[in-house]
Amino acid sequence: MTGTPQLHRAGPALLQRARDLRPLIEREAGPAEAQGRLTTAVVDALHEAGVCGMWVPEPLGGAELSPMELLAVIEQLSYADASTGWVAMITTLENGAAGAYLGDEAVEHLFKGPRMPLFAGQGTRPGTAARVPGGFRLTGRWSFGSGMLHAQYTHSLAIVEDTGEPRMFVTPVEDITMLGNWDVLGLRATGSIDYAIDDVFVPESYTHPFALDEPRRGGAMYRLGLLDQALLCHSGWALGVGRRLLDELITHVAARAGRPGQLAGSDAFHTGFARAEASYRAAAALVHRTWDDTERVLESGARLDVRQETLLRLALNHITSTVADVARFVYASGGTTALREGPIQRLFRDVHAGTAHITSGPAALAECGRELAGHP
Numbered sequence: 001m002t003g004t005p006q007l008h009r010a011g012p013a014l015l016q017r018a019r020d021l022r023p024l025i026e027r028e029a030g031p032a033e034a035q036g037r038l039t040t041a042v043v044d045a046l047h048e049a050g051v052c053g054m055w056v057p058e059p060l061g062g063a064e065l066s067p068m069e070l071l072a073v074i075e076q077l078s079y080a081d082a083s084t085g086w087v088a089m090i091t092t093l094e095n096g097a098a099g100a101y102l103g104d105e106a107v108e109h110l111f112k113g114p115r116m117p118l119f120a121g122q123g124t125r126p127g128t129a130a131r132v133p134g135g136f137r138l139t140g141r142w143s144f145g146s147g148m149l150h151a152q153y154t155h156s157l158a159i160v161e162d163t164g165e166p167r168m169f170v171t172p173v174e175d176i177t178m179l180g181n182w183d184v185l186g187l188r189a190t191g192s193i194d195y196a197i198d199d200v201f202v203p204e205s206y207t208h209p210f211a212l213d214e215p216r217r218g219g220a221m222y223r224l225g226l227l228d229q230a231l232l233c234h235s236g237w238a239l240g241v242g243r244r245l246l247d248e249l250i251t252h253v254a255a256r257a258g259r260p261g262q263l264a265g266s267d268a269f270h271t272g273f274a275r276a277e278a279s280y281r282a283a284a285a286l287v288h289r290t291w292d293d294t295e296r297v298l299e300s301g302a303r304l305d306v307r308q309e310t311l312l313r314l315a316l317n318h319i320t321s322t323v324a325d326v327a328r329f330v331y332a333s334g335g336t337t338a339l340r341e342g343p344i345q346r347l348f349r350d351v352h353a354g355t356a357h358i359t360s361g362p363a364a365l366a367e368c369g370r371e372l373a374g375h376p
Contacts, residue, residue, distance in 0.1 A: 011069025017049040018076040025080040029189070033346065036182050037149040037191035038087055051077070051088055052116040055096025055229075057218030060111045062099065064218055067295050071236045071287070078240025082350035083189035085240050089233035090146040090190075094119035094155040097229065098170055100215035100222040103205030106170065107217070110153065119170070120151035120192075123210070123226065124358055126166060127158040127197065135203040136160070138169050141179075141196040148178065149191025156197065157210060166210040168226070175200045186346075186353030213303075220298040228294075228304070228312060234359050235287045235316045241351055242280050242323035248343050249273070249330045263333060276329045283315075283322040290315040306376060313359075314368040320360035327351040 021042075028039045046052055054073055056062020065073065078085025095117055099107060110117050127140015138158055145154065154171050179194040215222035224232070253269075256262045263269040290311045297304055304312075331338045331348045338344040354360075370376055 010063040011065050011072065014050055014054055014063055014065065015069070015072050015076060018051060018073050021045050021049060021051075021077070022080040025077070025084050029081040029083070029346070032081075032083060032189035036188055038084060038189055042084060043150060046084075046088060047115050052092060052095070052118060055092040056099045056111070056116060057096070057215070057222070059217050060099045060107065062096070062116070064096075064221060066221065067224075067232055067291050067298070068288075070232060071239070071291055074233055074236030075240040075243070078237045079244045080240075081189070082237070082241045082244075082347060082354070083187050085237050086187055086190045086192075086354070087147040087150055089237055091118045091120060091150060093226075093229055093233050094121065096218075096222075097168070097208075097226050098153075098155065100218045101168075101208035101212050101226075102170065102216070103208075104216075105203070105205040110170070117153055118147070118151045119153045119155040120147040121145050121155040121157075123155075123157045123168070123230065125157075127156060128161055129158040129167065129169060129202070129207075130161045131163075132201070135201060135205075136167075136169065136207060138171065138197050138200050138202050141194065143194045144192045145195045146192045147190055148173075148193050148195060154195065154197075167207050168210055169202045170206040171197060171200055171202055184353060186349030186351070188349075220301075223298060223303065224294075228309070230359055231312050231316045232291065234354075234357060235291070235319055237354065238316070238319040238323045238360075239284055239287060241347060241354070242284070242319070242326055245323070245326050245330045245344070245347050245351070246273075246277060246280060248347065249333055252334055252337055252344065269333060272329060272333070276326050279322050280326055283319040287315045287319050306371060310368050310371040313364050314372075317360055317365045317368065320355055323351055324355050 024045055025042055028042050032038050050063060053062040054065050054070065058064040074085055074089045077088045098110060098119055122142035122145050125142060127138060129136040129138045140158055142156055152173060154173060154176055156169050157166060158169055159166055177196045179196060182191065182193045211225060213223050213225035253263045294304065327348050330344060334344045
């Protein structure tokens, strides 16, 4: 690549197609949760709409959306259904990383079909890899392989023996043992099961350093590196589910207006709702401002400095904790409607499953505080 890397602007059409999928996604949300994975109809629709290629570099036939465009599409899909948004963000992040960072031999094989490949896996709790002629032998057990039941390939973190280098390894799902045990509180339709790999050979071309931020293909987006891209997708997810929670509560209250003792006549409820709305909008504004600034840095050809990296982590942590607070308010205000099976109950469970992710945990917030206080 020469000159200043440019971000691509294919987002508006793809965002509209994502919006158009909402009736289908909502209709299939219940059956998907019951079976523990997205329905075939939803997966097919995501492919047909181009969602599965939104993160893939343009030279491989993908849309290569900019960060702000990706944020908007993930938010829209997550608004329709939290599990659908989660699967879409994870699988597209990982097929984008594969397309940007893997070797030519791997990419020629993985991206040759009529559909974009779907990847799933784990970027924490690494396995081990032993270097051998032509590649590595990979062994490990990973928990919560996001979207695994929808994928054709895994994208797994392991530490290389002797050197201690963290690398990502791509393997076909036929080479893994699916361990199941998807018995969780929320995000039940994501199919994020545990899995194991036992001494499988992985060619060098099918691996890349975890911290790689110089893409083999594609432009400025991929100079973020894998971790910052994960912060982006989780931020979009939180934006979508937070907005949907508040909108569901509005619908719930409006349907009961005029009945004695209902929330529509309660000043205490209106005060609480105003605070929840303000908290969500403020947290969302921080996410949008931070990623807009990041996009401008990438477009200039520069790299993020430490403070900008801190703000990306802070924005995700803040929107996630804010949405958890919103979920508790909505659930408490929903009364018996929230207690029964339905959108509010499902969103409440999904949000609390999402907050358990390591990128949004208290350790990340403490690191942000240290840097902001001048003690990085």
